[in-house]
Amino acid sequence: MTAADTHIAAATPSPADPGHDPATLPALAIAGVSHSYGTRRALIDVSFDVQPASFTALLGLNGAGKSTLFSLITRLFGIQAGRIGIFGHDISHAPSEALRLMGVVFQPRTLDLDLSVMQNLLYHAALHGIGRREARSRGGEVLTRIGLTDRMGSKVRDLSGGQMRRLEIARALLHRPRLLLLDEATVGLDVKARADILGHVRQLVTEQGIGVLWATHLFDEIAASDALVVLHQGRVLANGAVARVIADAGAADINSAFMRLTGATIQTGDAAS
Amino acid sequence: MSTTAIPHRSGFSLAEYVTCLTGIVWREGLRFLHQRARFVSALVRPLVWLFIFAAGFRQVLGFSIIPPYETYILYEVYIAPGLMAMIQLFNGMQSSLSMVYDREMGNMRTLLVSPLPRWYLLFCKLVAGTAVSLLQVYAFLLIAWFWDITPPPIGYLTVLPALVLAGLMMGALGMLISSGIKQLENFAGVMNFVIFPMFFASSALYPLWRVREGSVMLYYVCQFNPFTHAVELIRFALYGQVNWISLAVVAGCTAVFMIGAIIAYDPSRGLVRRAPGGGEA
Numbered sequence: 442m443t444a445a446d447t448h449i450a451a452a453t454p455s456p457a458d459p460g461h462d463p464a465t466l467p468a469l470a471i472a473g474v475s476h477s478y479g480t481r482r483a484l485i486d487v488s489f490d491v492q493p494a495s496f497t498a499l500l501g502l503n504g505a506g507k508s509t510l511f512s513l514i515t516r517l518f519g520i521q522a523g524r525i526g527i528f529g530h531d532i533s534h535a536p537s538e539a540l541r542l543m544g545v546v547f548q549p550r551t552l553d554l555d556l557s558v559m560q561n562l563l564y565h566a567a568l569h570g571i572g573r574r575e576a577r578s579r580g581g582e583v584l585t586r587i588g589l590t591d592r593m594g595s596k597v598r599d600l601s602g603g604q605m606r607r608l609e610i611a612r613a614l615l616h617r618p619r620l621l622l623l624d625e626a627t628v629g630l631d632v633k634a635r636a637d638i639l640g641h642v643r644q645l646v647t648e649q650g651i652g653v654l655w656a657t658h659l660f661d662e663i664a665a666s667d668a669l670v671v672l673h674q675g676r677v678l679a680n681g682a683v684a685r686v687i688a689d690a691g692a693a694d695i696n697s698a699f700m701r702l703t704g705a706t707i708q709t710g711d712a713a714s
Numbered sequence: 715m716s717t718t719a720i721p722h723r724s725g726f727s728l729a730e731y732v733t734c735l736t737g738i739v740w741r742e743g744l745r746f747l748h749q750r751a752r753f754v755s756a757l758v759r760p761l762v763w764l765f766i767f768a769a770g771f772r773q774v775l776g777f778s779i780i781p782p783y784e785t786y787i788l789y790e791v792y793i794a795p796g797l798m799a800m801i802q803l804f805n806g807m808q809s810s811l812s813m814v815y816d817r818e819m820g821n822m823r824t825l826l827v828s829p830l831p832r833w834y835l836l837f838c839k840l841v842a843g844t845a846v847s848l849l850q851v852y853a854f855l856l857i858a859w860f861w862d863i864t865p866p867p868i869g870y871l872t873v874l875p876a877l878v879l880a881g882l883m884m885g886a887l888g889m890l891i892s893s894g895i896k897q898l899e900n901f902a903g904v905m906n907f908v909i910f911p912m913f914f915a916s917s918a919l920y921p922l923w924r925v926r927e928g929s930v931m932l933y934y935v936c937q938f939n940p941f942t943h944a945v946e947l948i949r950f951a952l953y954g955q956v957n958w959i960s961l962a963v964v965a966g967c968t969a970v971f972m973i974g975a976i977i978a979y980d981p982s983r984g985l986v987r988r989a990p991g992g993g994e995a
Contacts, residue, residue, distance in 0.1 A: 516826075517826055537726070537829040537830065551821050551824045552821075553741070556744060564824075570727070570830065573733075
């Protein structure tokens with residue numbers, strides 16, 4: 442058994458274990474994950490957890506390895522080394538159980554532009570085996586929650602960038618996941634749209650107890666109450682509560698903590714938008 | 715904060731599998747209907763062959779009576795099954811093109827992160843592509859009926875299983891090819907190297923005994939071409955008969971292409987390994 446195996450076994454006992462309460466498992470447990478593209482190492486021994494009902498920010502510059510990590514978590518890429526568990530379900534060995542509990546918003550838009558808002562939701566529901574009637578009902582609920590009910594019949598290509606992102610979040614919630622992954626979900630949006638989306642996702646954490654992994658390169662999207670993972674050149678440089686990461690780096694704020702940890706500068710949200 | 719229980723479920727019910735299949739077929743159908751130009755071009759291509767090429771060659775080519783035909787036939791009648799298979803061949807390649815496009819645009823991720831087994835999702839994509847090809851083939855048959863291509867009425871029904879199998883084979887071949895294509899721009903070249911040799915080195919336009927008279931080697935190439943067997947399977951089925959050799963070849967090729975396509979789309983082996991920088995899946 443490798444160190445990674447030991448870590449994940451300790452952190453994520455199987456949900457099928459008798460007497461075990463799945464609600465106490467980490468929503469996401471990443472243990473010793475490494476990934477290479479040929480000779481280029483994209484991720485090196487990455488380990489961290491995301492707890493249920495928590496907002497974890499994955500902070501890193503473009504090229505830090507965030508998207509590769511998302512591809513591994515969602516099983517788009519096969520895992521070369523290490524283990525990834527979702528509520529104790531190993532993504533390599535029990536992908537169906539793991540993916541059922543996960544909602545994903547990828548960095549590139551993945552909506553079907555020629556279909557309507559509701560048709561996109563119905564298609565996603567079908568991919569999760571949710572029947573048409575139930576899907577319509579759930580679709581209505583999530584659209585109400587994100588304020589897109591009036592655009593239900595609109596073609597997706599007629600929506601604004603912010604509306605498309607909200608729709609992608611609604612779609613990711615349709616099958617009622619317990620873990621939500623968002624990869625640079627606010628890229629290319631204006632300040633208000635960014636704030637709306639961030640506020641909505643934080644609401645999901647507090648009101649529905651969903652565990653969120655929010656990948657970003659914008660430090661002003663991180664709140665003091667969040668958990669923070671700093672990823673740089675494929676390595677986790679810091680992992681813990683925001684205040685602790687700042688204190689451990691001997692810095693005054695996240696920006697300077699990040700600079701001290703990585704020797705790099707990072708964009709502010711205002712600069713990015 | 716509410717604390718929702720974490721659901722723990724293994725496996726899927728039959729209803730969930732069926733819902734997924736119908737959802738993917740429905741989406742593919744909607745996309746096809748939205749792309750009217752695709753529908754028109756899918757019909758125009760075989761009709762040009764039927765109305766112009768076949769009319770021109772009617773006087774050039776003579777036919778002895780060959781199964782499944784029981785009498786002398788017009789050249790248009792002979793090439794109709796080949797044109798039906800051609801529709802399916804182009805549709806299979808078109809579907810694989812859209813898979814490459816979806817992969818580049820990111821839409822494929824939506825499909826691949828579904829909790830249902832990946833092999834099943836790809837199978838659903840194949841079925842969806844085949845369903846679209848059936849619409850095109852029957853639209854072609856309808857128009858061809860006015861051009862005196864009139865198989866026995868029961869033939870419209872008996873040809874259906876043959877079309878399904880041939881459509882799956884062509885779709886699986888397209889999917890297998892698309893898994894090896896890195897960029898959309900490379901697709902046109904592949905089309906030239908796959909579609910045209912497959913179509914011309916087959917019994918779609920001329921019977922194999924005619925080919926043998928011209929070149930024995932080409933005859934054997936045609937015999938080994940799975941498209942030839944798809945054409946013959948459709949030809950016989952259109953007249954309520956079964957060509958067992960063609961059935962075996964098409965079924966075997968369908969299985970081989972499908973397994974190859976599924977393996978090629980496996981994240982640990984297929985296209986994603988080649989993706990640099992966490993790019994496309």
